[in-house]
Amino acid sequence: MADFQTSTQRAKWILSPQELGGRYNAANQRAIEALEKFGAALMEVDADGSLSYPDPQINSKDHADKHSRPKSLSIEEEQFMRVFYENKLQEVCNNFHFPHKIQATALIYFKRFYLQWSVMQHNPKNVMLTCIYAACKIEENHVSAEELGKGISQDHQIILNYEMIVYQSLEFDLIVYAPYRSVEGYVNDIEELFNENAEMLQMLKVTASLEVDKIMLTDAPLLFPPGQLALAALRRSNEVHGVIDFNSYLDSILSRQNSTHTISELYEGINAIESLVNRYAFPSEKDLKHINRKLKSCWGLGSNDESKKREKKSKHKSKRSSNEMQNRPLQN
Structure with a gap:
């Protein structure tokens, strides 16, 4: 017979509603601070798992024009994005005919990852795929990153780059009881x-x-x-x-x-x-388009290629662990 109670081993991942709300709020605030300091919140993940924020963007008006700054996502908008990609995660697992155990493990990884981070800091599509890849490994149903990436037209190197940051964010606690x-x-x-x-x-x-x-x-x-x-x-x-x-x-x-x-x-x-x-509510198409536009703006991705090139060139290559980056306060 299954045990409906929480074991000591799993207790740290079972939160009260207040604790859960506090985690989401803290992650959202860290992303907002990064957005205000750097002009973009999206972090770059290197092949060795190290993270980097963009260098602060200095404009001639000393940031006087607040209306031109990217608008951050609200906690509710972040939730809608997580909901969208959790559904995508189930869809990908179904398309690959993965068993329920892999789907459940990947979903739990995804949820726990975003207890630490905001979707403004890490692209949920990349995190979703890496969580599926990691779940396949831990459940001994290995699928190569190349095969997984090819299945949804995604560069497999991104999956490999994100693997370590996902493990670190999960505190290397990879056993999931579904x-x-x-x-x-x-x-x-x-x-x-x-x-x-x-x-x-x-x-x-x-x-x-x-x-x-x-x-x-x-x-x-x-x-x-x-x-x-x-x-x-x-x-x-x-x-x-x-x-x-x-x-x-x-x-x-x-x-x-x-x-x-x-x-x-x-x-x-x-x-x-x-x-x-x-x-449970799935976001409307109108809401998704609106949130996606805001999210890309938070990532520093404009409508033209030049903005993307500037964003890439301005990355600050400080080699820090994911835990250090997420817990360390942003300096003014």
């Missing part, structure tokens, strides 16, 4: 307890796995352990198929695990997960 395995554990447990027929249990598991797909796109994996995510998915699935008395099953779990949680606390968590799924 809810899919917990779903299987619970279904096996239900089979032993209720002696249900195999066909009904298979339908329960398949629908629950689809519900996990939805849950994984929300903030729930950052707020709840995989066992609770699996229970939320199973409850939704059971509402469709009516296989068991779910209240009785939750009671049996609590009694057999000698849990300190009450049934009301367990329901509170499951209800919160379901609420996140119900409130």
Whole structure:
């Protein structure tokens, strides 16, 4: 039977809503500070994993014309960009026919990466592909960077360049416990307890796995352990198929695990997960175009090639680790 509680090993990645909001706000503020100092927030990642900001841009008006400066993304706009690329991540994994475990691991890597960084600092397309590449490695389903890049017309060298910064941002904690395995554990447990027929249990598991797909796109994996995510998915699935008395099953779990949680606390968590799924919103095409324009401006990418050349030439080649760069305050 799967454990719905948080182990000590995983506790550092399970945040309270306040902590999660604080992480997003801090990453957004660091990017805004970089944007104000350098005129662009996008960091360059070299082949050895070192990072560099652009040199400060000095204009003749001493930055008097504030209206000409790039406008930073809000926290809500950053969330929309993460949502867009998390959906793209699932799409890429489906196109490559990767198993759910790889998709889940890559999604968790992507989410954890952006607890440390803003999309204004690192292009989410590059991070998305690198997270998939890293997930394939850790789950022993190796796909070359060349093959992955070719699949979506992306330079594979960018994936390789980003590999170390991704590992560093994950604090080299690469083992991910996905809810899919917990779903299987619970279904096996239900089979032993209720002696249900195999066909009904298979339908329960398949629908629950689809519900996990939805849950994984929300903030729930950052707020709840995989066992609770699996229970939320199973409850939704059971509402469709009516296989068991779910209240009785939750009671049996609590009694057999000698849990300190009450049934009301367990329901509170499951209800919160379901609420996140119900409130999940994908950005409209109009919103995406607007945010993408702002994001490119934050990256220092104008509409002409010259702006891109200037941005590339002005990079400040200071060799610092990713942790040092993200935690060190920007100097005036």
